[in-house]
Amino acid sequence: MKKLLIPLVLFLALSVFLYIGLFRDPREVPSPLIDKPAPAFVAQSLNDPARSIKREDLLGKVWVLNVWASWCVACREEHPLLVEWNKDNKVMLIGLDYKDQRADGLGWLQRFGNPYTDSLFDPDGNIGFDYGVYGVPETFVIDKSGVVRLKHIGPLTPEALSEKIEPMLRKLNG
Amino acid sequence: MAKSIIRTACIALLIGLGGARSWAAEAQPVAANPAIEAQMMVIAAELRCVVCQNVTVADSHAGVAEDMRQKIRDQLAAGRTADEVRTYMTDRYGDFVLYKPPFSARTALLWVGPGLLLVGALLGLNLVMRRRARLPDAAFEPDTDDNSTPNSAT
Numbered sequence: 001m002k003k004l005l006i007p008l009v010l011f012l013a014l015s016v017f018l019y020i021g022l023f024r025d026p027r028e029v030p031s032p033l034i035d036k037p038a039p040a041f042v043a044q045s046l047n048d049p050a051r052s053i054k055r056e057d058l059l060g061k062v063w064v065l066n067v068w069a070s071w072c073v074a075c076r077e078e079h080p081l082l083v084e085w086n087k088d089n090k091v092m093l094i095g096l097d098y099k100d101q102r103a104d105g106l107g108w109l110q111r112f113g114n115p116y117t118d119s120l121f122d123p124d125g126n127i128g129f130d131y132g133v134y135g136v137p138e139t140f141v142i143d144k145s146g147v148v149r150l151k152h153i154g155p156l157t158p159e160a161l162s163e164k165i166e167p168m169l170r171k172l173n174g
Numbered sequence: 175m176a177k178s179i180i181r182t183a184c185i186a187l188l189i190g191l192g193g194a195r196s197w198a199a200e201a202q203p204v205a206a207n208p209a210i211e212a213q214m215m216v217i218a219a220e221l222r223c224v225v226c227q228n229v230t231v232a233d234s235h236a237g238v239a240e241d242m243r244q245k246i247r248d249q250l251a252a253g254r255t256a257d258e259v260r261t262y263m264t265d266r267y268g269d270f271v272l273y274k275p276p277f278s279a280r281t282a283l284l285w286v287g288p289g290l291l292l293v294g295a296l297l298g299l300n301l302v303m304r305r306r307a308r309l310p311d312a313a314f315e316p317d318t319d320d321n322s323t324p325n326s327a328t
Contacts, residue, residue, distance in 0.1 A: 029224050032268035039266075099237075125241060132266040134224040134238045 031132055031151040038065075038142045039130035046097050046105055046119035053094075053120055055146060062172045063092040064165065065140040066116070066156075067128055069100045070108035072136045078155035083113040085161055091169065092117050098136055099125040141165060143172045207251070214246045217256055221263060221271050230273070 033039070038055060045051040066082065068075040086093050095116035097105040102121060109119070122128055131140065141150040150168045152160055218232035218239075225236040231243060242263065249259045260272070269275045277285050 026227065029270045030268055032265065129241055129245065130266060132268070134267070 028153050029132075029134065031148070033132060033140075033148040034151060036148060038140070038146050038148050039127075041120075041127045041130065043096070043120035043122060043127055046095070046102065046109075046121040049102070049121075053118060058092070058094070058142070059146050060144055061092050062144055062169060063094055063117075063142050064169070065094050065096060065131070065142060067096045067098050067131070067133050067136050067138045067140075069098045069136050070104040071100065072098075074155045075137045076112065078137050079112050079115075081156055081158065081161070082115040086115040086117075089117060095119040096122055096127060098122050098128045098133060139165070141168050141172070210247055210250045213250055213256065214243060217246050217259055218243055220260075220273055222273055224267055224271060231271075 040055045042052050042054040045053055068079070082093070085091070093116050095109075095118070097119060100121075100123065102123070105119075105121065109116075120127065125133075128136075131138075135153065137155055139152040139156055140148055143149050149172065150164065152164060156165070215232050219230050221231040221242065223229045223231050223234035223236055223239045223242075225238050226234055229236075229239075231239045231246075234240075245262070246259055249262055254262070263271050269278075269281070275281045275284070
């Protein structure tokens with residue numbers, strides 16, 4: 001009886017580890033930016049090349065950065081949700097058009113709707129690189145002092161919004 | 175007949191190789207500075223591509239990996255050291271991009287884990303052997319001579 005106990009305990013321990021492993025996404029790279037100041041940027045506005053937006057302009061507000069591109073299929077999947085989510089513009093939602101052509105990006109917003117409070121243009125992907133973007137869409141929540149508090153990789157889902165993004169926004173605004 | 179087939183095959187192979195070589199030549203302009211390029215490849219070979227995670231940045235064709243290689247080139251051209259370039263990458267993508275992550279509280283198990291398993295296995299083996307050494311001969315099945323058993327193969 002005792003002889004069987006040790007292999008059984010080992011087996012159960014291994015099973016627990018493997019079971020946990022089932023629900024972890026290995027493609028999700030943990031961001032080193034969490035709880036660190038958001039990287040500085042000076043970006044052209046997507047709509048108006050003459051206007052620039054920088055990180056400091058957004059200090060004092062809790063804002064959501066959504067990285068997207070017109071060539072990104074998963075973004076198209078996510079987009080209607082964002083349009084619906086921010087239809088009354090209650091969230092400071094900043095879009096970052098990543099590695100895109102200006103005309104394509106603008107056309108995309110016209111066609112699928114524009115949920116963004118403002119849109120940044122990042123044709124070379126330099127801003128995205130500083131934010132550690134490796135697959136669009138990606139979404140960041142940044143607090144009033146410009147610190148990154150949350151990162152969501154991949155398309156947002158209704159659950160991700162209600163269970164991750166919204167509680168964080170409530171906490172930061174509350 | 176057979177000879178001519180072999181000759182055709184050889185010619186086709188040569189043409190194919192020639193094609194491959196001209197392909198390689200096309201990529202030349204990127205490597206404007208061979209010294210930086212060589213240094214870049216050394217660093218890139220230690221970095222993990224974040225998209226295709228079992229491939230190094232040096233080997234990957236993913237867009238992000240190409241960006242990372244270009245950033246490494248830019249950083250080296252600006253006079254940064256290899257360590258500074260690595261820090262630049264981990265600042266953005268975390269220790270995850272390093273194939274050799276630094277020893278820390280979070281990675282401790284990763285580094286010492288195999289050693290712990292080995293020590294555990296040796297202790298277990300030691301325990302079993304000591305216990306068996308203390309057992310009387312009667313606890314073991316008598317040795318059987320393989321050759322004398324009627325069902326043996328030889």
